[in-house]
Amino acid sequence: MKQTFIVIPFFILLILLALQQVFSQVQLPAPSPSASVSQTFGVTKVSVDYSSPAVRGRKVWGELVPFGQLWRTGANSPTQVSFSTPVRVGGNALAAGTYTLMTIPNEKNWTVIFSKDEKKRGIFGYDQAEDVARFEVAPTKAAENQEHLVFTIVPNNEKKATLRLEWENLRLDLPLESDTHAHTLANIEASMKKSGGLWYDYAVSAEYYAKNNHNLETANQWASTSLTLQPKHFFNKWVMAKVLAAQNDFAGAARYAKEAKAFGDENPSGFYDVYKEEIAKSFEDWSKKAK
Numbered sequence: 001m002k003q004t005f006i007v008i009p010f011f012i013l014l015i016l017l018a019l020q021q022v023f024s025q026v027q028l029p030a031p032s033p034s035a036s037v038s039q040t041f042g043v044t045k046v047s048v049d050y051s052s053p054a055v056r057g058r059k060v061w062g063e064l065v066p067f068g069q070l071w072r073t074g075a076n077s078p079t080q081v082s083f084s085t086p087v088r089v090g091g092n093a094l095a096a097g098t099y100t101l102m103t104i105p106n107e108k109n110w111t112v113i114f115s116k117d118e119k120k121r122g123i124f125g126y127d128q129a130e131d132v133a134r135f136e137v138a139p140t141k142a143a144e145n146q147e148h149l150v151f152t153i154v155p156n157n158e159k160k161a162t163l164r165l166e167w168e169n170l171r172l173d174l175p176l177e178s179d180t181h182a183h184t185l186a187n188i189e190a191s192m193k194k195s196g197g198l199w200y201d202y203a204v205s206a207e208y209y210a211k212n213n214h215n216l217e218t219a220n221q222w223a224s225t226s227l228t229l230q231p232k233h234f235f236n237k238w239v240m241a242k243v244l245a246a247q248n249d250f251a252g253a254a255r256y257a258k259e260a261k262a263f264g265d266e267n268p269s270g271f272y273d274v275y276k277e278e279i280a281k282s283f284e285d286w287s288k289k290a291k
Contacts, residue, residue, distance in 0.1 A: 030051075031075075032052055032054070032074075032076055033148075034050075035050055035051065035150070035151070036048065036049045036050070037152060037153060039152075040155075041155035041160070042158040042159060042180030042184070043084075043180055043184055044161075044176075046083055046161065046163065048081050048163070049082075050073070050080070051074050052075070052149045053075040053148070053149055053167075055147050055148075060168040060170075065105055066105075067105055070102055070103075070126060071102065071105055071123070078100045078101075078117065078120055078121070078123075079101045079102075081101050082098040083096050084096055085178055085183045086178070087177060088178075089133050089174060089175070090137065090175060092114070092134075094114060094132055099116065099117070100116075100122055102122065102123060103172075108138060109138050112133075112172075113133070113134050114133040117130055137173070137174060140171050141169060141170065142166045142168075142170055142171040145168060145169050146166045146168060151165055159177060159178060159179070160175070160176065162174065162175060181212065188208065198229070199229035199233075200230075202236075204239075206240075207219075210243045216243065216246050216247050219246070220247065223239050223243045226240075232263070234260045234264035234272055237259045237263060238275060241257040241279075241282065244256060245282070250287075253290075254287045257283040257286060258283055261279050261280060264279070
């Protein structure tokens with residue numbers, strides 16, 4: 001009797017396996033559990049959603065994950081990376097949004113791919129025309145072996161961070177950059193256009209402008225508005241002092257610093273304690289400059 005064998009495509013097997021997991025009533029440990037991480041550097045929030053496969057005694061690089069082949073850089077569903085503002089990744093400009101991360105591992109340099117992948121197909125149905133960033137990065141040895149693949153986001157300063165992948169004995173660092181100053185100015189301008197602004201919003205916006213020597217006339221107006229809305233607080237008095245100092249009005253700066261110090265000393269708080277020494281020192285410095 002002749003037997004008939006039915007060959008089921010690999011992607012259909014994956015779908016059947018996924019459906020089996022969805023309709024199962026028993027919760028069991030997942031071989032590649034879902035994971036997510038998010039971190040803000042400057043004003044840019046970076047988020048990664050992925051599945052985390054385990055080594056389980058296998059050799060990963062060059063065997064479980066073959067060299068020279070497109071890898072989903074995780075397991076199960078495509079790995080998704082989101083940016084709340086425009087960024088540069090490996091020197092490539094990306095708009096704010098969500099992208100599929102894929103890689104082509106090699107013994108030396110890896111090819112890293114960020115794709116629009118609007119249908120979220122990942123490596124199945126991959127279309128290079130959807131690439132928005134494609135660059136090479138050399139992996140390094142991890143500080144310690146990682147049983148499960150893990151992503152972390154390491155802020156370096158307000159403008160730079162590192163998106164890091166670690167698994168088994170390998171680490172891959174992807175450099176991120178953001179024009180934090182430009183994004184902050186845009187956030188401030190958008191907030192100030194709204195009606196019903198809070199005194200604190202005017203104060204911190206004026207403080208940022210003064211700190212960066214940006215549009216000091218507007219900073220002065222915002223500090224004045226903050227004082228009108230809330231005349232009984234040390235913080236906006238202190239901000240006005242810093243704005244005036246930035247405008248080289250050291251007599252006015254010393255006067256407002258003195259008022260801020262007097263009000264803070266009479267109304268102590270943890271918030272005031274953060275600025276107390278700075279206010280006292282600045283008052284002395286500006287008083288000398290005013291003379």
